[in-house]
Amino acid sequence: MPHVITQPCCGDASCVYACPVNCIHPTPDEPGFATAEMLYIDPDSCVDCGACVTACPVGAIVPDHRIPLGQERFTDVNAEHFADQPPSTVRFPVDALWRKPLAPIGKPQAFNGLPDPMRVAIVGSGPSAMYAADELLKHRQVQVTMFERLSEPFGLARFGVAPDHQATRSVVNLFDTIAAHPRLQILLNSPVGTDLTLDQLRAEFDAVLWAGGAPTDRRLDIPGVELPGVQSATSAVGWYNGHPDFRDAAPSLSAERAVVIGNGNVALDVARILTADPNRLADTDIAPAALAALRDSALREVVVVGRRGPEHGAFTLPELVGLADGSARVWVDPEELRGVDVAPLDNREDAEKVALLREIAARPRPAEPYLRLAFGLTPQRVLGTERVTGMRFVRTGTDEVVDLETSLVFTAIGYRGRPIPGLPFDDARGTVANVAGRVCVDQEPVPGLYVTGWIKRGPTGFIGTNKTDSAETVANLLADADTGVLPRRPALATR
Ligand SMILES: Cc1cc2nc3c(=O)[nH]c(=O)nc-3n(C[C@H](O)[C@H](O)[C@H](O)COP(=O)(O)OP(=O)(O)OC[C@H]3O[C@@H](n4cnc5c(N)ncnc54)[C@H](O)[C@@H]3O)c2cc1C
Ligand code: SF4
Ligand code: SF4
Structure with missing residues (x-):
């Protein structure tokens, strides 16, 4: 077994x-x-x-x-x-x-030349920050101070992961354990870049590791996107997760149909929560105001629209399995799958997704409200004058116009990092310019400055992906400290 x-x-x-x-x-x-x-x-x-x-x-x-x-x-x-x-x-x-087992990831490499004590500032307390702290604290000389702008720690592990994914959210128990380390101090309500500046941190600490995430939605650039009734998936996620920045972002659930543009995992999260049975959500830590609004919702259908065909859905196979076999009410029009050929696909998971979509399409349409997956539609414009009345698409690769009546649209086409004052920015990738976690200007490392997580590699991967990512940054930070590359901070007595 x-x-x-x-x-x-x-x-x-x-x-x-x-x-x-x-x-x-x-x-x-x-x-x-x-x-x-x-x-x-x-x-x-x-x-x-x-x-x-x-x-x-x-x-x-x-x-x-x-x-x-x-x-x-x-x-x-x-x-x-x-x-x-x-x-x-x-x-x-x-x-x-x-067989000789793989070297455990947690086994610390020996560094004999680290300053003692060595003080590291980490900006942010999301998954990448927590994994980085865990790696750093394996070395007895290191003391970590974490600066988090919000009143609660752990970033998107707390404010992003959907409330009906309680198992995934339980990763915060691991972060709680890391947070309890005696050489780690987490300062909440401490944004870096306003009263407290990056330069101050650089003067005070041996190294500064930026782990602030990539919190900005990629903007959907079509006419009408600024109309009332259009909002980002991020704001909806923040609203149902009780994120302090999004307390006022409640969507108007008097609409009968909502349209989510984009079909990655975040789009599925939003659509699943909007169509979930509120009684099931009551057992989760969803924000109470969101739960109350969902109980009064008039929504009958939430359409998740992908630009490409069903064989190229941006959602992952595990998420689709969860949707198909869990308690979600999901539907695909069998027409969406007509003529879809999986033979040329070189990705096994894409072929499995199509097989599963065919299975869903063969089921009867579920009870309302349900989540409908639609494919092959490229957004053209948001319809309406005072507020949204519909979404206009063309069938991808054709001139055929498809209009969907709706008064509620969510854009979910990905995330992007924001430039941070004092840090070089790679505009093409939307990340802090870096080589393997060392912040770089023209490929040349800036001594003492490091990055990790989404703002290092771009907004891809899962919570656990940040563990290997942070391990790489920390290994380079410690190697620099070990070889004396870090700038010397003023002696303790003179500060
Ligand atoms: C909606 C959504 C749902 C997701 N669901 C899942 C899931 O189910 N499973 C999964 O494995 N992955 C999921 N992910 C991906 C996962 O959340 C990310 O991989 C991970 O959170 C990235 O970690 P990070 O530390 O780089 O950034 P974040 O988690 O964004 O953490 C950044 C932290 O830095 C803080 N910060 C930012 N700027 C400053 C500043 N100037 N000063 C101080 N603090 C600052 C922020 O407040 C935040 O706490 C999801 C992502 C999103 C967006
Ligand atoms: S540790 Fe390896 S061998 Fe043991 S149960 Fe897990 S997968 Fe199987
Ligand atoms: S990769 Fe991590 S989260 Fe996934 S099964 Fe292994 S230990 Fe669990």
């Missing part, structure tokens, strides 16, 4: 290092890791020892005879990942127990 990785997996790879037979893939040193939608257990190699279960911060791993309701399909999802791989490269027989 092998173990199985299920939907909440956020890709931090802790299980990889716990597994004695190396049957969890892709590992951080394999090429597919950076783009993986989740990690998978090879059922033919798993010896059922359970070591990975305790390593997982979000409870995503279960023995396959105890899979929670709605997650059963993940047995196949795990197995199929290995189906097309040559056995010699991924399968390990039971005697692989004697």
